[in-house]
Amino acid sequence: MSLDVLAHGKLRAPVELRTSLSGKAYVRFKMHALDKKGNTVPVNCVSFLPSVLDKVKDLAKGDSVVVSGEAEISVWKSPDGLDHHGLDVSVNVVMTAYHAALRRADRQQTSEDHNTVGGQDQR
Helix, strand or coil, X not given: CCEEEEEEEEECCCCEEEXXXXXXXXXXXXXXXXXXXXXXXXXXXXXXXXXHHHHHCCCCCCCEEEEEEEEEEEXXXXXXXXXXXXXXXXXXXXXXXXXXXXXXXXXXXXXHHHCEECCEECC
């Protein structure tokens, strides 16, 4: 069973840029998200999409990130025998604070362009 997810969290380790056996570039990264009770949920992310790779390649541990994609619930036992749960996500779309700021600036510029005709403010 897979789920479509939108998850927000912080990177918990450096981003890993890798190459598959067939020579295709991909990215792996790990983040922590919070569940509705405020508990930390580990989210393991992977993507072969160049758009995702370009957006996350320069991120560092602790940076905020939002991912969207197909996920599966992962389950494992810790050395003390307790069950733990997380998500494994095949990321289709990613957004960072940096990219959100760029989009806001672009929208603001577009709005200002629409309000100006011949150098004159039309508001």
